[in-house]
Amino acid sequence: MANVDLNSSLATPRPPTAATPTPTPTLPPPSVVQPAGAFNCAADAITCVEVASASSQTQGSVPVTFGQPFKAGDWQPTSQGLVAKVDGTTIPLQTDELSTHRDGSARFAVLSAQLTNLPAGQKRIINLYRGAKSNSTPNVPAKPDWNLELEAQVYDANGSVTTLVAQPQAQLVSQIASGSERRLAGAIASEYTVTLPFKNKATGATHPHLTARLHTRLVDGGQRIRTDVVMENTRTWTPNPANITYSLDVKRNGSTIYTQPKFTHYHHARWHKVLWTGSSAEPQARVRHNMRYFLDSKATWNYDLSINVPEAVLAKWATDLQKLRTAQAALGPMGNAFLNPYFPSTGARSEIGPLPRWTATYLITQDERVREVMFANADAAAAVPIHYRDEKTGQILDVETHPKVSVQYGTSNPVVPSSSPKDTIWHPDIPHQGSFTYIPYLISGDAFYLEEMAYWAGWNVASYNPAYRQETKGLLYAHQVRGQAWGMRSIAEVAHALPNSHIQKNYFNSILANNLAHYATYQNNSKQSPIGAMIGSSHTHDAAPWQNDFVGTIFSLLVENNEPGAKTMLDWVNRFNIGRFENEANGFCMAHAPGYYWKVRKDTGEFITSWADLYATNYPTEQGKACSTLPITEGYPHLALGYAAIARGTLAATSNAGLKGATSAYQAWKAKTPLMDADFRNDPTWAIIPR
Known part of the structure; x- marks a missing residue:
């Protein structure tokens, strides 16, 4: 895998002193499987969660708080309440931190439920139903014994x-x-x-x-x-x-x-x-979600829940985490866990993808060991020096209040005080950035992870040159293509997750809308490729199909969430993303679809406009060969982390967004790349399938 450059940086400065290396877990043979252990909700419930005792004794009172995404239309909080039942008996339930879909129905809420008399090792299924609205009156002492x-x-x-x-x-x-x-x-x-x-x-x-x-x-x-x-x-x-x-x-x-x-x-x-x-000990309980509904809410992509992740893989995550904690002990809370502190470094990494490898693995398995790894990495991301809180407002630094501010690139006005000393183990950027805390917040409902999302999205906007981002608009178009993808993901995550009542909800919604409006202009723009190939800040004549796929994956989820303007951009970019797989009759062989970099302009600077010309320009030695005779040699078709796997995940995501040709392209490419399926059990980062 030495040549896999999913994360390369075109200009790679000398890295600072590195922390303890963070190895990717060795992939063991997928011989022994650990089933996810699905559980059933009541047939008439919206969804449910499982609460399992983690205590050796019966617990009289077990209050649990967790996050819960909802499908659009399933719960209208303005006219309906939410009711929780265990074995048909109603239990106390409280709803907070509500975020809504564009139609006003609930998108996400932090839920608190009260269980009683939970025996050691026992499980309870909490079913959620629509019901009459009710008020939950706070019950706290005026002077709690906190001290x-x-x-x-x-x-x-x-x-x-x-x-x-x-x-x-x-x-x-x-x-x-x-x-x-x-x-x-x-x-x-x-x-x-x-x-x-x-x-x-x-x-x-x-x-x-x-x-x-x-x-x-x-x-x-x-x-x-x-x-x-x-x-x-x-x-x-x-x-x-x-x-x-x-x-x-x-x-x-x-x-x-x-x-x-x-x-x-x-x-x-x-x-x-x-x-x-x-006066009482911490409640000992574990909450697991109905993952089928969780994914159907379209809060995230549709990962293949039928995958059986080998027990050896799950155990390896746990043992590697303990080794890293020991190796990084001197760093204390600033330890980097599995994160690579030098973001621009080359080579495939577990955090790069729609969601990190550990997060995708957790969604599929809900295994407690992988959950611990996921939260350890979410905590490690808090140590990266990208956290800028405006002490004048108490909120994350925003570019509407400070149109000319920049915390990394370009001239800032007002000037942001520089850091001295600057030496940390971290060198953050946007093109190699993972989704660190979105899923941790959705499952836990913890404020710390919500704020982490806001910090990262805020830095992604405020770090850039004010002129390039068009100041208050916060545009990302001038980044590398992959940076545009991951930057848009970070903005969408926080815009969707922040409760409606949050003071910065409108700010992040505005930044998201500004970017979507900008990208919608690509559809009929002479400055953009007529075949939908994106060219980033570092390339003027070349496009990277896999980076295009990153963008297609992000925009597919935005389309599924009915974000205005997202489909216009997705239609344009999928001329390229889907077109690579359906234009053999027009002179482009599918076997070369998972390419690395392609020329998309002629030597004269004009865009290439036909698939035959694109193929002839980039694969001149393949001219005249029948597409049916060509083996797939590019993109590591046998691996779950290569460009071929990225393409398959993107086609699935695009199919879920309803784009013409995506489903047939996915089916055709899946049939041609069967070897990667076994490896998805070791690495499900791109194991996205049609809904």
Whole structure:
């Protein structure tokens, strides 16, 4: 696989000092399979989830909070409520953080349910139904027994130590009284985001950069409190942003309940730790989704749920994660897990695809080991220095408020303070960026992962040259083609996932709409290829079919979600994506469809307009040979991660978007590439199939 360049960068600068290498798990023989263990919902339910006890004892109270996507039209929250039943008996259910489809029906919600008397090792199916609307009144004490204190020992370059403290109890009490900064509100769970800076314990002076954001969830009437302690070094405008070396103790009523040993927290990065406190222990339960419905909601692509992933693959993910945690221990929360810290490096990587390999594997298996890997990588992405919070608004930096801002390329106005020192293990970019936290948020409903999505999408827009992105429009068209694909994915993810009530919902919707309106102009544009081949910022005469496929895959899901303008762009780009597979009668042999780079302009600079000319230009030695006699030698047709597999996944996604010719092209290409099917069990990144 040395020549597979799915992730190459045309201009590859010298990488910074690298972290511990992150090997891709070795692919074992697919001999022993681990079935996904599907479960059945009630026939008349919208969908259901399974809650399994992870305790060795019966649990009297088991509150669970999770995310749930919905198919368009299945639940109209303006006129209908949502009801939960276990074995036909109604149980308490609470709905929060609602995002809707364009027709007003629910797209996504964070749900909280209350189970009782769950025996050790037992499972319960929670079926969800439409029902009468009802109110869920918050049930929290005015002064909960929380009493957390965060104490950081900060080390300067000379080894001197300063003690910083953050004491959030009074602020939580105030927010409970006012109802402010509350994202979950009901009888089952109430969650407040308590934000405060650290102060010098001796002088009371506020630290300029280190901030705590505590997502504080009270359940069982406040007898249990789940605190997601988020440590941020993310301010945009404060002078002299830098790495901070410190240790952290979290105390409750003066006793230490968690310690993070000394490590270096990178500038514009963050990390988190979930802690449970209160009179009862943390609920021990695992939530699994009805994955058939989850995928049918069109929140993501239609992965092949019939794949049996070998047990050896699942076990290898787990053992490799433990090895990496040991190897990266010195980095503390800034460890990179399986992520390659030097994004532009060449070679196939597990994070590159519509979803990362580990995420696709989780969707197919819902295996707990792969879930742990998926969340470990989501947490690692928080250590990348792309996190810019506008301390003037408290929100992610946006280009509507600051049209001429840039945090990476071009001249910024206002000037963003530069980071010193700049040395981290990371070198982020957009063309080699994974989808790190979208699925983790959809299954967990955790605020940390929602904000991670917003940070990445915000950076993808604000990092670019203001002139190239057309300032407030936030356009991505000037990037490499693959950068346009992954950038559009990040914007769509957060635009769809953010609850309707979120203050930045309209901002990300606007950025998405601006880009879709721009791409819709490609349909009849003399500056664009008449056969739908995209040319990015680094190529003027060549197009990469596989990068075109990236774009086609992203836009196919946008079309399935009825985003205006998306189909106009998809129709244009699929002249090329589908055309490579259906123009043998016009002089282009399908065997060469998974090519690497093709010339799409003549030497005179004019676009090639016919398939016969495209074939003659790029495959002159194949002229005169019958297409039926040509073997498929390009694109690694026997592997699940080659260009041939990418093409198959794209054709399936395009078929799901309803484009003419996509289904027949998929069927024809699937018949010609049977060897990759066995490898999808080891790597299902592109194992997308027609719905």
